[in-house]
Amino acid sequence: MVTDRIKELSSNPSRTYQPIDGHYDEATGASGLPRRHWRQLTTALVRMGQARLDRRWQHGVQLIQSNGVTYNVYGDPQGSQRPWPLDPIPMVLASQEWAFLEAAVIQRATLLNAMLADIYGNQALLHDRRFPAELVLENPGFLRASHGVPASRGVHLSHYAADLARSPDGQWWVIADRTQAPSGAGYALENRLVCAQTLPEAFHRSRVRQLARFFQTFREGLAALAPRHRDNSRTVLLTPGPYNETFFEHAYLAKHMGYTLVEGSDLTVRGDRVYLKTLGGLEQVDVILRRLDDAYCDPLELRGDSLLGIPGLVHAVRSGNVAIANALGSGLMETSAHMAFLPPLCRHMLGEELKMPSVATWWCGQEQPLHYVEQNMERLVIKPTFPRFGLKPVFGDMLSAAGRAEFTAKLKAHPWQYVAQEQVALSTAPVWTEKGIEPRHIVMRVFACWADGKYVVMPGGLTRISQSAESLVVTMQRGGGSKDTWVLSEHDDEPFVLPQPARPPVDVTRSTDLPSRVADNLFWLGRYVERVESQVRVARALLPALSGECDLGGSVSIESAIELLAGYRYVAEEMVHAHPGEQLRSLERALLSMLFDAHRPAGLLWTVGHVGRIAWQLKERLSADTWRVLSQIEKDFQRQQPPSGVRLLAELEPLDKAIVTLSAFAGLMTESMTRGQGWRFLDIGRRLERALQMIELLLYGLAGRHESLELLLRVADSSITYRSRYYTTMQADLVLDLLLADESNPRSVAFQFTSLAAHIGQLPRQDDAAHHPLESRLTLKLLTAVRLLNTEQLSVPGKDGSRLQLREMLEAIQQDVHTLADALSRKYLSHAMPSRILVSS
């Protein structure tokens, strides 16, 4: 009966939800009826009806897109970001079953932590032959530099995740241990935010347990690891960078937990401590929550072939001045061979039986398991004990008789290099597809963290689904999907609240706590956004010239348009003297290139692309609104085929739209951003760029032979101001005054210099030298230059119509602005100095 109801939900009424034979279905029991703990959800879905679910789900998908929830796929140099695939139907777990899973995961985390403590300590397990020495000593994950280094408070695993699968008999198995830097908890939280908004009634009625408290506990646990002042410790989240597959999650968790998101180059070891490089100087770091694999964390003592890490980090850890979560070397437990030894180890180390079995595992380095694997190869997957280049898993049932013999010979030659596992027939759960609700295989990742001496499990998880009903492969890399995971509460004790991001701790003493790299990114974001705006304004002012009316508004000539474009190097210099018809064609070509050529360095689309990439790197620093506006800028320029001929004129409308989006960004900057150092660098970037753009505009539009005062005013968005002051008389000296020297015009060069002078006065001073630093002297020089200039004299054209004196003056200012930008970069932002590994024998 209820399958009929689900049928109603399906977009294709002829199909019913049909679990797959031979697999356990999470939602439907053997009778074909929904399981008890799924009934609330099923009823709610039916009550909602397909149309409403569709509508809600569209909103959910939008939420995922506009929040920038993505998962990067390896091997894509552009770091192309795939939207996070989420299924609207959650995975549901009953409270009793959850109690068992929770206890089992706590036990396993405790056991693995104890094993790591032994392996990185006195290795009694190896000496007593309770755990094969090969699995440690030959394991690339065993970091000798970490041996003998005590983990802070004995915690090697401060967080842990287990991948769980359910076999046809309903039994749960652990199929993988994640001990390195488990990912997914952040995605689980984001899934919850979206899913709870899509299915509010069902969520409310089902009494779903909250996730937020887990992250609070995780925070407390990490704070307790700090070697000093635990009440006021500084924790950073170390990411490999924006091209990492789960970078979204790194940014998301950093924001949610109130940690500074850092890359290796943001940290430095001085003496035997770790510091964060901020604008205000070096700030000591107490705890590093790492999402970087341990082997890459220190090019000096660990893998030397990568500079992602922090040279000297292991030394600082050894000195006991910084805690790392998870401890360096914990990745050791991610190979599956250890699973074969857990039941006796659990009895030995914890004095209890292992609560949840691992998927049946045989490590071939011992005689009996090797014998078993030889005899039962057809039922097993045989994998390398340690992941090595070139060795792929072998599925026993796919081998021919000859292949099997050949493989058996290889196996027997180096048996310890192989581990065999049974394949679990994964359970299924209902998934919303285009064809209706269909069963898909699932694997559930469950998370635990350490706090206050024990492990706590997140009441929920990340359920991942296979791409098709046939596929047993569940991986985000190959395009599966995910589900929110609802753990139902027995009691009504948890009030319904949507999880809210934890408020970052307020600490006035750390107002300069801005990593130099972030300041650098903000500076360039400001510059690129401004550059986009300036190019859009130029294109918008020139487009009407294509209408064939050479004389625009009585004062813009095609010659002046061409001269301006020649200045920007969009047309060749000779075009200035060409025939008007030819000029018109080259104007069209130039505009096409301006608006549609993504490969033109420093062109409009190229700059837009940079805005997107920098915004992505700054994800955790931007408000949701700012992020949406910046994504909109990218969308504004995503267009199809370049239109030809007169249709280019239709581009005016999208350009107008882009100007509105850019104004929204400027508005958010003014009205919504706290005036911290981050905002300051963003604005410095904008002001510097606007000054440079205006200088260029004056150089190409006024200093040359064909002036176009109307065009200048239009690009500079100053026509109205000009007219209100001077009515219709177009005079070069008045235009020059308004665009260069008028400190009340927010588009003028002088206005930018005044703002820059104010900003620079507010920057943290790293040296208390008595004399003014270079950047202050330069701004003063620039400001004086524009204040003292004589616009009347500069506007007098020479014999050929050009203004040589003006050109020289503008070029001198331009040079000083570039020097100022360099001075600021060197002092506050420079961190990109290449480091290198040097060895000598």
Added chain:
Amino acid sequence: MRYLATHITRYMYEHPVVVCHNEIRLAPRAHAHQKVLSSRIAVDPNPEILAGRLDYFGNHVDHFSILEAHTSLTVTASSVVDVQKPVRLVPAETPAWEDVRDLLHAYGNGQTMSAFEFTCDSPFVATAEEFAEYARKSFLPRRPVLEAAIDLCARVHKDFTYKPSSTTIDTPVAEVFKTRKGVCQDFAHFMIAAFRSLGLGARYVSGYLRSGANFTGAEASHAWLAVFLPPGGWVDLDPTNNVLPGEGHVTVAWGRDYGDVTPVKGVALGGGEHKIDVEVRVRPLEQN
């Protein structure tokens, strides 16, 4: 013999280095027939910290960092060591190599387990069947292990050409085996790979040769290897010179391969192009 061993490493940079972190393994370790009387490390410019410890394999390692801008860096290690002639085993009386192999793989106590570690592949040494095949010409069935090892050492010495600059640190052992040329590091790595491919334990030894003697590889860092031979422990072999190291070899450090005992290793911020200059002197001292 008593020696004064001096090892000077000089880096010269094109641009100033702003920060550098370094790890050095230059202080000789003591063992059964080597006593270290004194050992001194000097770094110029003056490092902010200079801290010593023993690493995983029991070698002395010093860590230092320099936080002032510098365009050259000089590390000078000077040590006084007494090296005695080891008691030589009679090769023919050592156990059959298969028994040594089986004992290692049945590791049952501290010593065999730590030796077992040296049967495993390591970053610079990957085992291969072709190495085992080459080695089996010396390792005939039931042959005493030391006799076979000395024979292998002689063959490597004869079959491989010593050719400076023909390889780099990263040249894989398989490549060295194919081209049959290289320097002391390569020969040591190849022999270690051959031993491990047979299931035996072998470790990489870094050190110096006494100056003035007729050795290949003197006046620089030298490398050889040691093979596990129960019950006593390890026997050194120098394939570059085809000798059993004795009084003329000063041991500095040992590990699974070169990567574990790199004498000077550092990460420098800035610097641009650089030049390295290394000078090693091992001078016999008068003993009273």
